[in-house]
Amino acid sequence: MVTLPSLVRFGTVFGIGLVLLALAMRMPETAIHQSIAEELHEELDGLLQEIAIWKAYGDESHWLLELDVDEDLPFAEFLDHYRSIVKEEKLEVDDPDFEALLNGRLILLGTPAGDVSIPADQLTRLMLEETPEEYHERLEGYFAIHWDELPESSELSSSTLTAPDVIDWMEEVEEPVADSDQCLQITDRDDSMLASNITILSAESQDIFEARRVHETEPEEDYLCLVIRQPLSSGHITFGRHAPAAYNASGESSLLALAAVLLVGMAGIGELWLARRRNRKRFATINRVCEQVEQGDYLQRVPVNGSTDLDRVGEHINAMLDQTQSLTDSLRSVSANIAHDLRTPLTRLRGQIDLLAQTSNPDESMVAAVQNEADQLLDTFSALLRIAQVESGSPKSGFRDFDLAQLVSDVAELYAPAFEEKEIQFKEQIELNQALVHGDLDLWMQSLANLMDNALKYVPPRQAVSLSLGKSGSHYVIVMQDSGPGIPDLELDKVLDRFYRLPKHRGKRGNGLGLSLVAAVCRLHDAALTLSNEQGLRIAIRIPAGR
């Protein structure tokens, strides 16, 4: 996702990168000098450290110095050397744990154990501090040195060295300087020269400056040196080495160019990362909202501010949540209604059972009455379940092609005798030989039966009821028409609600669910259900014809 702020940021970093690149092209010599100066400082520190050790331990520490503290030593060699010294001095150390201990100490110091080199400064610590106590005692016996009186390695600071110390060391120890390319000058506190093999050339105000090494015996072998100067606790030491053969500018500047490219690259990645992080936050928000809804808080919505892809997702989720909320609300109210409407028959049933319990000799009719009431309740629940199933749409799996004309005829035939019994004139009018539709045969059968049941219940004797089937365009139309009182206009759409009974019919047999099922079945089949008053009640169902 490209946004203005991210473009600005990227642009800035890109600009910086370009500048760096330009700088790299024009590398002054001072940068090169700078890296050499750092190296020299390191070297000098090492040297001074060595001198400090010598000063602290004197001759007794010869075996320490033999380790060539200036170099990094492979660990195995160190162990061997240490062991050999111990053996030489007839110390009995045969402890496999010692190696493990040293390994462990190395790891703690930040260096992986194994075949590694031990940095010089850690070597001293290892030698002096990391030796187990028990060996201190033994070593004590062989050396007139008390280990706990030895200074800590941190105390071996070169900061206590004076210029004379260095001179002493140079005289006692083999001069390390002779054939190497080391340049050295020691000056005393009052700047008097104590030892030197160089001549300072350029100003001493910079960190690193030029000097000329004067060869002891062969003047032609003079070299240009780069040296650094460091104060001692008393006096100064100037230290350096021969200048490199050629200034290798390209090496340093190519590093800078690489740095520039890396910077720009990282800026790009940084932008992507930022964008991802932004998105991740949005995703986290959406997840949080969904979790809260799962916990039951339907009022939560995803914050939407903008028109990005994520915002659209958020809008869709909100729409789904709105729908879920309204469904849940309506379900809650329907459940409340159902519970309310079921109390009456249940209370009635309870009353009958109580009566039965109180009667010492209940007769058949009492028992039958209770059974009847219970049966009616069961019917009601079954009908409710049926409606719920139809409304949830799952019965579509029971869809198949069937002949509506045959069905209407069968239903008419099933109910005809009942109508006759009630002295209601029933007429069947099927204008078609066949009417193929696609749907659930049993659901339609029950729907039509419900309509017939209603007619039987509510149409007064000596009135007329007709059931007809015809075709209208691409639909089949079933019409049930009676000459009864009809339904008051105000109640026409209410009658489709669950449990709704017309006021005058309340108390009669029935649960008020018949038309609810018909309505649900019609909805499931995309059929239109229309109720109207046309000198009696007229119920029309338009069903799309099958293929």
Added chain:
Amino acid sequence: MRILIIEDDHNVASFAQRGLSEQGHTVDVSEDGNEGLEMAHAGSYDTLIVDRMLPGLDGIELVRSLRSAGVTTPILILSALAEVDQRVAGLEAGGDDYLTKPFAFSELSARVDALHRRASQSRPSQQLVEGGLELNRLARKVVREGREIALQQREFRLLEYLMLHAGQVVTRTMLLEKVWDYHFDPQTNVIDVHISRLRQKVDKDFENPLIHTIRGAGYMLKEVSEP
């Protein structure tokens, strides 16, 4: 009759067991699908009552397994949901009848008897006889004590079903299912009117009524000789 009920709902199982035992049947119960399958193979039962949803083994799978093993015992499938496609699946798997819970015990009892009757008659005869009533299934003719009775198509089928199960209780639901292919309980007693029509033709002009109303259950066609 030896009956095996495979039903994990303890209430339903004991309710059915008690009722059927009181009627004189020997009833075993298993509450697990796998165990029930084993028992069905091992014992020789006359009727199996199998619940649709079982722990261990799906009821329909159990029926299929029995049928593919060659077991021909009549099976009545109990189901908690009256879904049409479920009923068809149950019957296609090899079940013989399908009853939804909750059910009245009389319904269960009548259907178990009907299943047993159907199974024991490998081929019901062309001519059904009960008392002085004769029904010829091929010729579609009904005669009682020599007098021919004219019946409409549906009336004939109704009488035919009652005669096929003569001496057994036939519930209204069974009649609606078998004679009208109607699978729900009607609100009004439409069946009763059809029965009374039939009675008009078959019983009215004769001394002994053959069609009886069994209170709380349904109907029965039977010759009951006067004591």
